[in-house]
Amino acid sequence: MTGEQYDVVIVGGGFAGAAVAKTLAATGGKRILVLEAGRGTGMSADKYASHVEAFQASLVNTPNTPYPNNPNAPQADVLDIRQILGQPAPDQPPHSVTDTAGYLVQTGPLPFQSDYTRALGGTSLHWLGTCLRMLPNDFELQSRYGQGVDWPFGYSAETLNALGTMAQLGQDAIVFVMDNRVFAVEQWLINADAFCPTPNPPAFAPLTMVPQGHIWDYAKLAEGFGGQGFTVTTNGELSAVLQQIAAPPVNPVTGRPTFTLVAVQLPEKSLPANARWKMTCD
Numbered sequence: 638m639t640g641e642q643y644d645v646v647i648v649g650g651g652f653a654g655a656a657v658a659k660t661l662a663a664t665g666g667k668r669i670l671v672l673e674a675g676r677g678t679g680m681s682a683d684k685y686a687s688h689v690e691a692f693q694a695s696l697v698n699t700p701n702t703p704y705p706n707n708p709n710a711p712q713a714d715v716l717d718i719r720q721i722l723g724q725p726a727p728d729q730p731p732h733s734v735t736d737t738a739g740y741l742v743q744t745g746p747l748p749f750q751s752d753y754t755r756a757l758g759g760t761s762l763h764w765l766g767t768c769l770r771m772l773p774n775d776f777e778l779q780s781r782y783g784q785g786v787d788w789p790f791g792y793s794a795e796t797l798n799a800l801g802t803m804a805q806l807g808q809d810a811i812v813f814v815m816d817n818r819v820f821a822v823e824q825w826l827i828n829a830d831a832f833c834p835t836p837n838p839p840a841f842a843p844l845t846m847v848p849q850g851h852i853w854d855y856a857k858l859a860e861g862f863g864g865q866g867f868t869v870t871t872n873g874e875l876s877a878v879l880q881q882i883a884a885p886p887v888n889p890v891t892g893r894p895t896f897t898l899v900a901v902q903l904p905e906k907s908l909p910a911n912a913r914w915k916m917t918c919d
């Protein structure tokens with residue numbers, strides 16, 4: 638590469654680097670170099686197959702199992718995560734013990750409890766498919782934090798826009814709104830003990846509260862768009878509603894089939910059984 642000239646050099650070929658490279662390349666006329674520390678072994682079918690085989694052959698499967706550690710570009714391994722707190726000396730405050738044993742040096746109260754991949758493709762290689770819903774503040778980055786731009790519509794309008802589109806297109810989808818009035822996954826990541834029963838579990842973090850869940854009547858909202866709306870709180874009520882919605886309703890304005898919305902009200906402390914391992918009270 639000696640003597641090569643580039644207009645743009647992007648360090649790291651993960652999600653962000655790839656998106657920036659593609660966007661810049663589309664503008665044309667620029668020489669762009671993506672510098673990636675890890676191997677590009679996912680680029681051919683046979684090499685990719687070797688990752689699948691490594692995953693299948695391993696006794697313990699973690700997101701990094703398919704991707705061998707590269708001594709030239711080491712990566713964090715979830716099996717290598719150490720207890721972050723240890724026992725601080727009597728004169729030290731909590732969280733003061735620094736963990737330097739693993740790849741990641743973690744000092745804060747909330748350890749990063751996952752892998753990190755160093756290979757072309759970055760963490761997209763073991764992206765787990767979680768698509769977290771945006772928070773109200775995400776739509777107002779400029780006005781709230783002076784960063785980027787505000788979205789042309791707000792958080793509430795996202796829901797209204799989706800329902801309005803279904804009404805307009807005559808879509809006869811059945812929409813289930815699981816309304817437990819919190820962002821449970823986010824709270825689980827912050828502190829799963831908030832889901833513990835009394836006495837004195839930690840409070841839900843303010844950013845995980847969903848104000849709409851306390852004040853919106855989702856069934857009426859559906860009716861406002863010419864759809865059909867139900868609110869259920871028990872399995873029996875849900876079964877009864879499912880019997881009723883076999884045939885799609887007709888929008889009285891358009892005369893076309895339209896959507897049904899079922900608001901399922903859940904207790905905010907309802908957590909799936911497979912997520913309860915993180916609660917220290919269970």
Ligand SMILES: Cc1cc2nc3c(=O)[nH]c(=O)nc-3n(C[C@H](O)[C@H](O)[C@H](O)COP(=O)(O)OP(=O)(O)OC[C@H]3O[C@@H](n4cnc5c(N)ncnc54)[C@H](O)[C@@H]3O)c2cc1C
Nearest residue numbers: 649651652653673674700752755756759760764765766767
């Ligand atoms: C196990 C796991 C599962 C995840 N699942 C989800 C999910 O389901 N949903 C979700 O929204 N998010 C998920 N994430 C988070 C998401 O994958 C990351 O936010 C995203 O990949 C970040 O993209 P990035 O391009 O900024 O960084 P990365 O994807 O990490 O890419 C960085 C790249 O830079 C390279 N690099 C690093 N240092 C150098 C250097 N010095 N020189 C050259 N190259 C370098 C690395 O090798 C890597 O290829 C997950 C993360 C992990 C770890």
